Amino acid sequence: MKACILRSPAPIETNPLEFADVPKPQPAGAQVLVRVNACAVCRTDLHVIEGELRPRKSPITPGHQVVGIIEAAGPDAKQYAPGTRVGIAWLHSTDGTCEYCRADRENLCDHPSFTGYTVDGGYAEYALAEESFVYPIPDGFGDLAAAPLLCAGIIGFRCLRLGNVEGGGRLGLYGFGAAASVAIQVARHWGAEVYASTRDERHQKLALELGSVWAGGTLDAPPQKLDTAIIFAPAGEIVPAALKALKKGGTLVLGGIHMSTIPAMDYDLLYQERVVRSVANNTRQDGHDFLRVAAGIPIHTEIEVFPLAEANRALNALKNDAIRGAAVLQVS
Numbered sequence: 001m002k003a004c005i006l007r008s009p010a011p012i013e014t015n016p017l018e019f020a021d022v023p024k025p026q027p028a029g030a031q032v033l034v035r036v037n038a039c040a041v042c043r044t045d046l047h048v049i050e051g052e053l054r055p056r057k058s059p060i061t062p063g064h065q066v067v068g069i070i071e072a073a074g075p076d077a078k079q080y081a082p083g084t085r086v087g088i089a090w091l092h093s094t095d096g097t098c099e100y101c102r103a104d105r106e107n108l109c110d111h112p113s114f115t116g117y118t119v120d121g122g123y124a125e126y127a128l129a130e131e132s133f134v135y136p137i138p139d140g141f142g143d144l145a146a147a148p149l150l151c152a153g154i155i156g157f158r159c160l161r162l163g164n165v166e167g168g169g170r171l172g173l174y175g176f177g178a179a180a181s182v183a184i185q186v187a188r189h190w191g192a193e194v195y196a197s198t199r200d201e202r203h204q205k206l207a208l209e210l211g212s213v214w215a216g217g218t219l220d221a222p223p224q225k226l227d228t229a230i231i232f233a234p235a236g237e238i239v240p241a242a243l244k245a246l247k248k249g250g251t252l253v254l255g256g257i258h259m260s261t262i263p264a265m266d267y268d269l270l271y272q273e274r275v276v277r278s279v280a281n282n283t284r285q286d287g288h289d290f291l292r293v294a295a296g297i298p299i300h301t302e303i304e305v306f307p308l309a310e311a312n313r314a315l316n317a318l319k320n321d322a323i324r325g326a327a328v329l330q331v332s
Helices: 043-049 143-150 152-162 178-189 201-209 238-245 284-296 308-319
Strands: 002-006 017-021 031-040 066-073 085-088 091-093 126-130 134-136 170-174 193-197 214-216 226-231 246-254 275-278 303-307 326-330
Touching: 002 308, 017 308, 031 085, 031 143, 043 308, 066 126, 066 143, 085 126, 085 143, 091 126, 134 284, 143 152, 143 178, 143 284, 143 303, 143 326, 152 178, 152 226, 152 246, 152 284, 170 178, 170 238, 178 193, 178 201, 178 284, 193 201, 193 238, 201 214, 226 238, 238 246, 303 308, 308 326
Parallel strands: 170 193, 170 226, 193 214, 226 246, 246 275, 303 326
Antiparallel strands: 002 017, 031 066, 031 126, 031 326, 066 085, 085 134
């Protein structure tokens, strides 16, 4: 089969993904073999490729927002029939026995595996997944449109939940890529008022089109104090500005898996019971809950499509903020 292989981390400007022939994997145990139709491109893929996340497997096939069809199953996989359309997300498996898994906090599992990072992912014609970790895709979404829901959507949804976003509240979104373009639709559906802070004028325009009442530069102060702010951009220098924009008792959620250094700041920014919290991965329940909400709204994903062989080009565009919404690799 064809796949995009990363042999060693390197700047994406050097086009380090190799489009190559590799052996087609075979499912074992409770695994399913998914024929990949689409895989969305995530900023986490950039962190893997450029080495900002410590390499865990080499070579590695990135990609963790996968939509495809189950083609075959291991002997212990009984839940889904061949031909079922499913999604594969970032959380590939957990140990199921650690204190976090036992407490329904599997996103914090002590011994997890991650799609496209510790196991091969969806920048390929086929991918393996643990059957209990795949998601049936709602019928209302085509393959390309559904792919960004599998990480950008799920993580944005978890950020909204942990930020206690609700109707009548004011929400600030910092960085307006794929995750924010989905999260704003959920927040508006719940009745929240949204303010977008992002450096790119095209992204500001998209935010306004999707219902933001205001859009400004990344470090610009929104015209109203916020109940919740979510930072999707991997830039630690945004944290002081976002805290300054919060009301007393407000919550700042850090939605990325990687962030540059947060600068020193005055305690006054955190005082008055403001809360800063990170989001780590997601639980399977987050995924199932989000896809149900997404289908009910229904969510519209803004996408730009690239052939699988042009994954390097898609990632370069993502790094340079040249994607309106999400980049998606069309595989088959």
